[in-house]
Amino acid sequence: MALALYRKYRPKTFTEVIGQDHVTEPLMQALRSGRLNHAYLFSGPRGCGKTSSARILARSLNCAQGPTPDPCGECDSCRALAPDGPGSIDVIEIDAASHGGVDDARELRERAFFAPAISRYKIYIIDEAHMVTTQGFNALLKIVEEPPEHLVFIFATTEPDKVLPTIRSRTHHYPFRLIPxxxxxxxxxxxxxxxxxxxxxxxxxxxxxxxxxxxxxxxxxxxxxxxxxxxxxxxxxxxxxxxxxxxxxxxx
Ligand SMILES: [Zn+2]
The missing domain is CATH 1.10.8.60 (Helicase, Ruva Protein; domain 3)
Structure with a gap:
């Protein structure tokens, strides 16, 4: 089976993300200047680079040379988090469509307090974040409000209005758009x-x-x-x- 173009040419860095300069440039600047937040919200239409960008942010944060807008591509973390890499134990992707309930959120909360195994940050990428239940969001509220130093959340969603406002207000919100x-x-x-x-x-x-x-x-x-x-x-x-x-x- 041929690898789909979308996966084969998935961007590895923010400079490779197309049509979202209004998002990628300020994110790169934040990485450059070290003005980082513990929670990010990537919103916008499906298939426009939110999940790819969440992975790139994780890669940029955990690069051995980083945090950096230009991940080196050579260190263990960069290799693990490359689009064709095996993934990292410290970067956890959760599909809220199937794991958005309160029990899932409680389990996440407990695990999130533990320091990362090998990387700088422990990073949770919560995809389809609008599918997290209200109870689920409430279970996450405290850790998003007062996160341990090692923890970063990246919420990705097509429907930012459905993210609990008290969570949303803790995030830096980057709205992705349809690609020109x-x-x-x-x-x-x-x-x-x-x-x-x-x-x-x-x-x-x-x-x-x-x-x-x-x-x-x-x-x-x-x-x-x-x-x-x-x-x-x-x-x-x-x-x-x-x-x-x-x-x-x-x-x-
Ligand atoms: Zn690296």
Whole structure:
């Protein structure tokens, strides 16, 4: 099975995250100046880089040379937290859709008090944070309000309004946005070049429209077109037929 483009070309550093400069630049500056917080909230549409950025923040915080906006990529932590790495015992990802209940939150709270095993920080990435129950959030409140020095929370959610306000007010909130078409196109062209794939230029706007400005969805559309491409590569004709979009040229 071919590795999906979205996973194969997952960004490793904030400079590789596309279309979110309003978020990545201040985060990099905070890392540079050491003005760090114990809790972050990454909100925004699905597939726009929230989870990737949470992992990058963890990698930047725990780099042996860090905290740094430019993780070295060489130390044990950087290798473990690379997109194709095995992960780190001190960076714990939790899917709140399945582990957002009060018992899960209590267990997390108890474990979170223990110092990290090998890294600078113990970092919890809580994905789909809007799925944490009110009781669950209440169980986390004290540790988010008065965290031990080693602890960092990164909440990622499509619905920041559903995060308990008393938790939300403790976070630095970074709103991610839909990715601008120009940035998306640059990403697609880069991926196609890296794959050695031939794609007619007129195909890109169709792919971008079909992917509704989500990096994940857009790359999935391209994945599908590449999978079905013949020797001529991805043609406009094939893309129009498959994506079912109106061919503007024909109407004209
Ligand atoms: Zn490093």
């Amino acid at each position: 078409p120009g940035a998306m196109r640059a990403l697609l062209e880069r991926n196609c070049a890296a794959e050695g794939a031939t794609v007619e230029p007129a195909v890109f706007p169709l792919v971008i429209r079909a992917g509704v400005r989500s990096a994940r969805d857009t790359q999935s559309v391209l994945d599908q077109l590449l999978a079905g491409a013949g020797p001529a590569g991805v043609t406009y004709e094939r893309a129009v037929a498959l994506l079912g979009v109106t061919d503007v040229a024909l109407i004209d």
